[in-house]
Amino acid sequence: MNRFLRPGPIRGFLLDITGVLYNSAEGSDGITISGSVDAVNRLYKESRVRFLSNESTHTTEKVVAKLTRLGFTLQQSDVITPAPVAADYLKExxxxxxxxxxxxxxxxxxxxxxxxxxxxxxxxxxxxxxxxxxxxxxxxxxxxxxxxxxxxxxxxxxxxxxxxxxxxxxxxxxxxxxxxxxxxIGKPSPEYFQYALDQLGCSSEETVMIGDDIISDVGGAQKFGMRAIQVRTGKWRNEWEKHPIVSPDLIVDCLAVAVNSILDAQQKQ
Amino acid sequence: MNRFLRPGPIRGFLLDITGVLYNSAEGSDGITISGSVDAVNRLYKESRVRFLSNESTHTTEKVVAKLTRLGFTLQQSDVITPAPVAADYLKExxxxxxxxxxxxxxxxxxxxxxxxxxxxxxxxxxxxxxxxxxxxxxxxxxxxxxxxxxxxxxxxxxxxxxxxxxxxxxxxxxxxxxxxxxxxIGKPSPEYFQYALDQLGCSSEETVMIGDDIISDVGGAQKFGMRAIQVRTGKWRNEWEKHPIVSPDLIVDCLAVAVNSILDAQQKQ
CATH class of the missing domain: 3.40.50.1000 (HAD superfamily/HAD-like)
Structure with a gap:
C-alpha cells in the first residue's frame, strides 16, 4: 500500500480531524470513524503526530473535549485550530x-x-x-x-x-x-502548514498529511512539499478518484488503513 | 455632453430601474431620484424606451405599481424583469x-x-x-x-x-x-439584452443603455454592441471614474442629464 508514496522515511503525521477522526452531525458530537481511535493511539506510541484542523466553530479545548467523549486519547497542545492562530495574527x-x-x-x-x-x-x-x-x-x-x-x-x-x-x-x-x-488562516495556507510543522518538529519532506479534503488537505500539503493521503471518509466523493487538479500520493479507505500501512512497512524495514 | 458617445443616431433607450429611477429602501417604496419622472415622460414622448431590470424581489406588476406610487407614468408591458423570462426558459x-x-x-x-x-x-x-x-x-x-x-x-x-x-x-x-x-438570466447576459432589444424594436447600434451598475448595465450593454451611460446615482462609486475593466461611453450625474443631453442634441440636428 505504502508503495504509492514518494520514497523517503516518514517521521511525522499531520491529521485532519473532521471527516478523518469522526463525522460531524448537527446538534450532537457526531460519529467516530471506525478504526480511528486505535490509529491515533498507535501514532502516539510509534511516531510524531499533530492534529491540524480548520474547525472554527469551537475552541481547541471544546474540540478536544468532544474527541475525548468520542473515545480518543490526545493532548490539547497537539491540536491546532485556526481561531487562536488568527487571534495572534490580528495582534501582531x-x-x-x-x-x-x-x-x-x-x-x-x-x-x-x-x-x-x-x-x-x-x-x-x-x-x-x-x-x-x-x-x-x-x-x-x-x-x-x-x-x-x-x-x-x-x-x-x-x-x-x-x-x-x-x-x-x-x-x-x-x-x-x-x-x-x-x-x-487555515489550510491550505502555507503559513498554517509551517506553523503545524514547527509544532511537530519535522520537515515537510518527512511529514505526511492525512485528510478528507482534496483541495485544503491534500493539495495544500503537497504544494508545501509534503506527501498527502486522501481518505475515503468524511466529505470524500467518488469523482475525486480522478480529480482534475489534485492527485493524492495515496487514496485509502480510512485513517486506520493509512496509519497501519505506513507504520507496518516501517517496522518491516 | 453627447459628444462623448460614439457617433450615430440613438433611436431607443434601455433604462435600468433601481438606482436610476429611484433608490430602494428596506420596508418602504424607496425614494425617487430627482428629475427621473420628467425624464421618463420625455422619453415616452420623443423616443422609444423599455425598462430593463434585474429586480427579482417582486412581480413586474408590483414593480410597476411601486413606480406609479413614486410618481412615474409607464406601461407594464414596457418593463422587463428576469423572473418571468426565467419561467419561460425553464418551460422550454x-x-x-x-x-x-x-x-x-x-x-x-x-x-x-x-x-x-x-x-x-x-x-x-x-x-x-x-x-x-x-x-x-x-x-x-x-x-x-x-x-x-x-x-x-x-x-x-x-x-x-x-x-x-x-x-x-x-x-x-x-x-x-x-x-x-x-x-x-438577466443583465449582463447577451440573451437578456437581445430579448429587450426585440421588445424595443431597435438594433444594438441604435440603442443606449443607462444604468448604475458598471458591470451588469454598462459593461454588459457595451459587450452587446450598445452605447452605455453610467449614472452617478444608485450604487455609483467614486472609484468607478477610473474603473479597471469598464469605460462607459459617458458618465453623467443622473438619468435626467443623460436623457436631456441626448434628446436636446437630436433636436438641434
Whole structure:
C-alpha cells in the first residue's frame, strides 16, 4: 500500500480531524470513524503526530473535549485550530476585525471600539444570515483597503445528514461583492502548514498529511512539499478518484488503513 | 455632453430601474431620484424606451405599481424583469428547479414534485439564511450535472441606508462550493439584452443603455454592441471614474442629464 508514496522515511503525521477522526452531525458530537481511535493511539506510541484542523466553530479545548467523549486519547497542545492562530495574527498586525464567527470561538476575539480595518470570517454556520453577511459586506465597503481574513476556505464539509456548505463559499461571496483582498488562516495556507510543522518538529519532506479534503488537505500539503493521503471518509466523493487538479500520493479507505500501512512497512524495514 | 458617445443616431433607450429611477429602501417604496419622472415622460414622448431590470424581489406588476406610487407614468408591458423570462426558459427546457427566491416572485414558479435538475436563484434577501443556502447547495450536489440559474449576477445594490450584497455573491458561493455550471438570466447576459432589444424594436447600434451598475448595465450593454451611460446615482462609486475593466461611453450625474443631453442634441440636428 505504502508503495504509492514518494520514497523517503516518514517521521511525522499531520491529521485532519473532521471527516478523518469522526463525522460531524448537527446538534450532537457526531460519529467516530471506525478504526480511528486505535490509529491515533498507535501514532502516539510509534511516531510524531499533530492534529491540524480548520474547525472554527469551537475552541481547541471544546474540540478536544468532544474527541475525548468520542473515545480518543490526545493532548490539547497537539491540536491546532485556526481561531487562536488568527487571534495572534490580528495582534501582531494591529488589526481590528469586524467579526462574523460562530459564537463558539468568539472568546478568542475581545470586542473593540476601534473602527474595523478587516473582516474576520469563521464557519459561522447559522450565523450566516443575510443580515450578518450584509453587515460584513458593508464593513468591507467602508475600508480604504478592504481585507478579508477567513479561517480556512473549505468548499463543504460532511455532516451525517449530507454535505454542508463551508466558509470558503461565504469568503467567495464577500470577495465577489466587495473586491477585497483575501488572506486565509487555515489550510491550505502555507503559513498554517509551517506553523503545524514547527509544532511537530519535522520537515515537510518527512511529514505526511492525512485528510478528507482534496483541495485544503491534500493539495495544500503537497504544494508545501509534503506527501498527502486522501481518505475515503468524511466529505470524500467518488469523482475525486480522478480529480482534475489534485492527485493524492495515496487514496485509502480510512485513517486506520493509512496509519497501519505506513507504520507496518516501517517496522518491516 | 453627447459628444462623448460614439457617433450615430440613438433611436431607443434601455433604462435600468433601481438606482436610476429611484433608490430602494428596506420596508418602504424607496425614494425617487430627482428629475427621473420628467425624464421618463420625455422619453415616452420623443423616443422609444423599455425598462430593463434585474429586480427579482417582486412581480413586474408590483414593480410597476411601486413606480406609479413614486410618481412615474409607464406601461407594464414596457418593463422587463428576469423572473418571468426565467419561467419561460425553464418551460422550454423541461427544467425543474429547486427554488431559492424572494417570496415576491414565487408565483411565477409552480411547485413541482419532480426531482430538481437545477437550482433557480433570485435575490432572496432575508431568505438567504444559512439553512436555505445549504439546501440549495445540497440540491446541486445531488445532480449529475449541477446547474445553477441566477436572476442576474449583481455584486451589490444601493439601499438608502447603505450598499447591500446582491444575488451574484450567493451565486459565486454556490459555484465555489459545488462546482456547478452557471447560467445568468438577466443583465449582463447577451440573451437578456437581445430579448429587450426585440421588445424595443431597435438594433444594438441604435440603442443606449443607462444604468448604475458598471458591470451588469454598462459593461454588459457595451459587450452587446450598445452605447452605455453610467449614472452617478444608485450604487455609483467614486472609484468607478477610473474603473479597471469598464469605460462607459459617458458618465453623467443622473438619468435626467443623460436623457436631456441626448434628446436636446437630436433636436438641434
Amino acid at each position: 498586525r494591529d488589526l481590528h476585525p469586524h467579526l462574523l464567527l460562530h459564537p463558539g470561538v468568539s472568546s478568542y476575539f475581545p470586542t473593540s471600539s476601534r473602527e474595523a480595518n478587516c473582516v474576520l470570517l469563521g464557519d459561522a454556520e447559522h450565523e450566516f444570515s443575510f443580515h450578518n453577511v450584509n453587515m460584513a459586506f458593508r464593513a468591507l465597503m467602508k475600508m480604504k483597503r478592504p481585507l478579508l481574513l477567513s479561517l480556512g476556505q473549505g468548499r463543504f464539509y460532511q455532516q451525517t445528514d449530507g454535505p454542508t456548505i463551508d466558509i470558503g463559499a461565504y469568503a467567495e461571496a464577500l470577495k465577489y461583492a466587495s473586491g477585497c483582498e483575501h488572506v486565509v | 427546457r423541461d427544467l425543474h428547479p429547486h427554488l431559492l427566491l424572494h417570496p415576491g416572485v414565487s408565483s411565477y414558479f409552480p411547485t413541482s414534485s419532480r426531482e430538481a435538475n437545477c437550482v433557480l436563484l433570485g435575490d432572496a434577501e432575508h431568505e438567504f439564511s444559512f439553512h436555505n443556502v445549504n439546501m440549495a447547495f445540497r440540491a446541486l450536489m445531488k445532480m449529475k450535472r449541477p446547474l445553477l440559474l441566477s436572476l442576474g449576477q449583481g455584486r451589490f445594490y444601493q439601499q438608502t441606508d447603505g450598499p447591500t450584497i446582491d444575488i451574484g455573491a450567493y451565486a459565486e458561493a454556490l459555484k465555489y462550493a459545488s462546482g456547478c455550471e452557471h447560467v445568468v
